[in-house]
Amino acid sequence: MIKTVNLQKLFSTEEVETTALNGINMEIQDGEFVAIMGPSGCGKSTLLNILGLLDNPSAGEYYFWDKEVARMSERQRAQLRKGSIGFVFQSFNLIDELTVFENVELPLLYLKVPSQERKQKVEQVLERMNIMHRRNHFPQQLSGGQQQRVAIARAVVAKPKMILADEPTGNLDSTNGEEVMKLLQELNDAGTTMVMVTHSPYDAGFAHRIINLFDGRVVTENIKEQFHV
Amino acid sequence: MFRNYIKIAWRNLRKSKLLTGVNVLGLAIAFAACILLVLTAWRELSFDQFHTNKGRLQELYITVQRPEGEESRSNFPIPLTPALKQDFPEVKAASRFIAISGSIRYHDKTFQADVKSADADLLKMFSFPLIKGEMHQPLNSLSNVVITANMAKKIFGAEDAINKPVEIYLEGEWKSFIVSAVAKDIPDNSTISFDVVCRFENTPGYVSQKDDWGASSNEVFVQLADHATVAGFERRSGTFVNKYFTAILRDLKRDGVAPGKDGQLMSLHLMPITTIHFNSISSSGGAISKTYPYLLLLIGGFILFIACVNFMNLTIAAAFSRSREIGMRKILGAVKTQLVTQLWGEAVLICLLALVTGLVIAYLLLPGYNALFSNKLSLALLKSPGLLAGVLLGFVLVTLLSGGYPAWAIAKINTLKVLKGSLQAGKSNGLRNVLMVTQFVISSLLICCTLIAWQQLDYLRKMPLGYNRDQVISIPLPYEMDTEQALQRMRNSLSGQTGIAAISGAAINMGRGRDGASQSSIIAMDYKGHSVRSNWLRVDYDYVKALGLTLLAGRDFSQAYGTDSSGLVINEKMAAQLGGVQAALGVQLPVLDSAHPLTVIGVVKDFNFKPLKEDIAPLTMNLVKSWPVQYIFVKVAPGDLQGSMALVKKQWKQLYPGSDIDPSFLDENTDRQYRREQRYSGIFISAAILAIIISCMGLFAISVLVMTRRTREIGVRKVLGASVIGIVALVSKDFVKLVLLSVMIAAPIAWYVMDQWLQDYAYRIHINITVFVAAGGIALLVAVLTVSIQSVRAALMNPIKSIRTE
Structure with missing residues (x-):
């Protein structure tokens, strides 16, 4: 599904130049669940941002469904991203001024889905995430676990092919964290490709494959079990 | 999508009540002030524009070279007008015009009235429509008078005025007339006005002066023929002057007077009827200088600009605190135009709220404003298409400037950066500082000008005039x-x-x-x-x-x-x-x-x-x-x-x-001479105060944002031993520098402008540097007080709390 060839990312300020990614070569298959691990500052989030088409690499190639996207403009990337990638963040990133329902509805609005269909899809996904009873609440009125469930609902409502999760349990206690991981696993079982950055070995245990990064390079890859495409 | 925008805009406005309040209130006050100023200016500029023939109507004036210098006036000898009509094919119609009495009598009741005499052409040239009586030749008889509807009502009440006998007090006796027609009331933006008008031949002294080219009394208005031009008329007027003003020309030559720029000792000129309100040569007109209405518009623009800058600074700052929302929207697929539309839409909403509030404020202030500055303005003026279009255009410009730019600036920023919140209010201060300096330049400029104008008026009021004005009562008879x-x-x-x-x-x-x-x-x-x-x-x-x-x-x-x-x-x-x-x-x-x-x-x-x-x-x-x-x-x-x-x-x-009778002390009378100046300096003072208040509202809001950003820094400094005063000084310093810079920019501009203004006065003050020091002091004091409210609060905060904030 996606493939990177010698991916590099440099961050430069007036005085220092930092290499965040230094020649990443990887391939992720459709339906795979991949965890990316590594110490702070090893480039996990940078990689995730590039995979999620939020940022461009400084060098190298990135094939998103066989299409080279590394040199695309922000507008083109936005177009490609819309509807095909869902995001889940450690800090949920819900919009405080919108209710649960409105937050989940937002991606469909940008996809110009008709109102009736939108309502139906949002309700479906809220039921699935078991958060329907909170549909008219604002994010601040929810617990962390509930907020993350809303964020996941928002990430999947447009039925993307891939979900990128950046430490999805980082702000949650273990019970809520477990619940969120189970949700992600369910989604993966239903066919959604899952790429997750995490510090937690426990969470990584849900993945089929763990990629370890260090100083911007892939150092090891552990395949948990045989994975068939 | 649109509903989503409105919803989020409304919730955002409610969430940040302080910022919204400052924004809406500041803008609303500015809109209100601007509306009042625009109405005032519009009324002045609308003078004499209602005449259908306005393009061809002119007032005649004459320029005479004298030993003491050039003199221009609009009073003419009585025989000039008939000669003009006879000698100039360019003149389609012409009328003499002069005030002849102040009293009219019906039976035994006497009424105060503005009685004018004019030639029959007057009612054909100007748009003073008749509503009753003889519509075609109302002044065909020497004993006919035309009165306005209002005057007719005053004299005759419900009775029909037509053919009623009235008497006018002329040359020490009551003379009889017949009302031949009633005219629609003269609009109050007409320079030429009358309650009653009769034939010019009734003018006192007419018989003795009708062939006298030496005395000058009446004004002359002409309507040019369709093909004629002002330049053509003025070119041919030399011959006319030489033909009729022989005696005066002979004396001027004898006294060795040098000809003017056009090589003539005397020359006739025309001024368009639409300019006489602003031209002091005209005896009827010359009420104010044309710069005043434009000055009012400029001040209105200044105030609105200051409020817009507040809006801009606050919107940018607030939008940065919303970076997560904007970032998330971008991730979810929003494109730049959608974000700009959303953010700009919010600005439009606030501006609309402010405009409506501003209109309400203007409506409530109007009676007081009218009384204070002796105006007759009404918000109904806003219905005139030109003004309405102007206001709408102004509104769109305000929303574009105050909301459009911030929207564009935020929407173009890199998605990841916005999402991470790595952009913060006040980090890039360049634009904000420029805007703030501009605000305070304008405020200081207005303060300086106001102080100087006030000093000049005070000087005029207190200057010894050579006669006693405190103990002398004057009684108009x-x-x-x-x-x-x-x-x-x-x-x-x-x-x-x-x-x-x-x-x-x-x-x-x-x-x-x-x-x-x-x-x-x-x-x-x-x-x-x-x-x-x-x-x-x-x-x-x-x-x-x-x-x-x-x-x-x-x-x-x-x-x-x-x-x-x-x-x-x-x-x-x-x-x-x-x-x-x-x-x-x-x-x-x-x-x-x-x-x-x-x-x-x-x-x-x-x-x-x-x-x-x-x-x-x-x-x-x-x-x-x-x-x-x-x-x-x-x-x-x-x-x-x-x-x-x-x-x-x-x-x-x-x-x-x-x-x-209505007697008054002479000091009141001399004060009244400067009423126009006082009226305008009143408007100036109000504008200056408003400008500084609105600037400070912006400063206050910005200081709230800056303090929020620096909470942690202040906490750390306190832990390390900084005193409250030290911290207040530290955070106020940046603002103080900007205000000082503004005063330094404003002072020379104010000096130049006011020096020009003072040239109008034969007796004037010398502009003193203390004015600028005082203006700077006022601006600085107000600014420091404004910022202190926030900085003292931040400095007094428990450092443990402030460090924990971030």
């Missing part, structure tokens, strides 16, 4: 009265009473009385082979004493001398034309006719008998009865001024029980 007799009777009844020092009279008031009148007449004569010009003032016995003038030589007019009716008292300027103060005494001047010259019996020290805008000119005071006394002057003893005023009123009531 009713038109229809035998004024000479009235003066005599008042003199008899008041003299000898305690508190009354002297009584006299004159044809012209000092300053501007409650009747609003101010006028002057000028005479010219030959003396020892050169022409002498002087202001001509009919006075009465004891004038020098009553006004407290200083005699330099000779004596005052006195009833003790039987010959004083042919005597003259002159001022130093006039004496200088006659060879000096001592030499002038006893000089005989052929003022009226050479067979009966008048003799100079006294010379007084120069005094400011005209507004201080003008230098003191030659003045000749006389007792010639053909200029009747119109004002009584009573000098009272210091001490109980109000008691003396009451006494004067009481005596008048006893003598004339049915007649009302």
Whole structure:
């Protein structure tokens, strides 16, 4: 599904130049669940941002469904991203001024889905995430676990092919964290490709494959079990 | 999607109540001020625009080269207009126009009325539509009058006015007329106005002056023929002047006067009717200088700009705190145009809220504003298409400037950066600082200008005028009265009473009385082979004493001398034309006719008998009865001024029980001369105060944001031992620097502008540096106080709390 060839990312300020990614070569298959691990500052989030088409690499190639996207403009990337990638963040990133329902509805609005269909899809996904009873609440009125469930609902409502999760349990206690991981696993079982950055070995245990990064390079890859495409 | 925008906009506005409040209130106040100023300016600029023929209507004026310089005026000899119509095919229609009386009578009821005389063409040229009576030739008979609907109602009530007999007080007697037509009321933005108009032949002195090319009285309005041009008319006017003004031209040549720029000693010119309101050459017009309405628009623009800048700074700052939302929207697929639309839409919503609030404020303030600045404005003016379009355009510009730019600036920022919140309010301060400096430049500029204008007016008010104005009561006499007799009777009844020092009279008031009148007449004569010009003032016995003038030589007019009716008292300027103060005494001047010259019996020290805008000119005071006394002057003893005023009123009531007078002290009258300046300086002061308040509202909001950002820094500094004062100084420093810079930029601009303005005054102050220091001090003080509210709060906060904040 996606493939990177010698991916590099440099961050430069007036005085220092930092290499965040230094020649990443990887391939992720459709339906795979991949965890990316590594110490702070090893480039996990940078990689995730590039995979999620939020940022461009400084060098190298990135094939998103066989299409080279590394040199695309922000507008083109936005177009490609819309509807095909869902995001889940450690800090949920819900919009405080919108209710649960409105937050989940937002991606469909940008996809110009008709109102009736939108309502139906949002309700479906809220039921699935078991958060329907909170549909008219604002994010601040929810617990962390509930907020993350809303964020996941928002990430999947447009039925993307891939979900990128950046430490999805980082702000949650273990019970809520477990619940969120189970949700992600369910989604993966239903066919959604899952790429997750995490510090937690426990969470990584849900993945089929763990990629370890260090100083911007892939150092090891552990395949948990045989994975068939 | 649109509903989503509105929803989030509304929730955002409610969430940040302080910022929204500052934004909406600041903008609303600015809108209100701007609406009032625009209405004021619009009204001034709308003067005389309602005439259908306005493109072809002109007022005639003449430029004469004199030894003392060029003189332009719009008063003409009576025979000029018929000659003009005869000699110029360019002139399609022309009318003389002059005020002839102030009283009209129906049966035994007398009414105050503005009675004018004019030629029949007047009603055809100008758009003063008739609504009743003889529609085609209402002034075909010498005894016809046309009155306005309002006047008709006042005189006749519900009765039909047409063909009713009325009487007008002319040349000391009541003359009979018939109402031939009723005209629609004259719009209050018309320079030419009347309550009653009759044929020009009824003008006092018409018969004796109808062939006299030497005296000038009436104004002349012309309508040019369709093919004619102003330039063509003016080119051909040379021949006309040479043909009719032979005597004056001969005298000018004899006196060795140099021709003007056009090579002529005298030349006729035209000014478009739409400009006479702003042209002081016009006797009817010249109410204000054309720069004033534009100045008002500029100030309105300034205030609105200041509020817009607040809006811009606050929107940018607030939007940065919303970076997560904007980032998330971008991730979810929003494109730049969608974000700009959303953010700009929010700005439009706030502006709309502010505009509506502003309109309500303007509506509530309007009666007070009208009263304060003696205007007759109404919000209904906003319905006129031009103004409405202007307001809408202004509104769109405001939303584009205040909301559009921030929206664009935020929407173009890199998604990841916004999402991470790595952009913070106030990190890139360049634009914000420039905008803040601009705000304070404008505020300081307005403060400086206001201070200087106020100083100048104060200077004019307090300047010694050469006559006593605190203890002299001036009484305007009713038109229809035998004024000479009235003066005599008042003199008899008041003299000898305690508190009354002297009584006299004159044809012209000092300053501007409650009747609003101010006028002057000028005479010219030959003396020892050169022409002498002087202001001509009919006075009465004891004038020098009553006004407290200083005699330099000779004596005052006195009833003790039987010959004083042919005597003259002159001022130093006039004496200088006659060879000096001592030499002038006893000089005989052929003022009226050479067979009966008048003799100079006294010379007084120069005094400011005209507004201080003008230098003191030659003045000749006389007792010639053909200029009747119109004002009584009573000098009272210091001490109980109000008691003396009451006494004067009481005596008048006893003598004339049915007649009302409206006396005033001369200091009120001289103050009234500067009413226009006071009115405008009032507007200026209000604008300056508003500008500084709105600037400070913005400063306050920005300081809230900056303090929030620096909370942690302040906490750390406190932990390390910084004092509260030290912290307040630290955070206020940046703002203080900006305000100081603004004052430094504003000061030279203010100096230049006000120096130009002061050139209008013959007597003026010198601009002192203390004004700028004071203005800077005011701006700085207010700014520091504003910022301190926040900085003290931040400095007093428990450091543990502030460190934890981030």
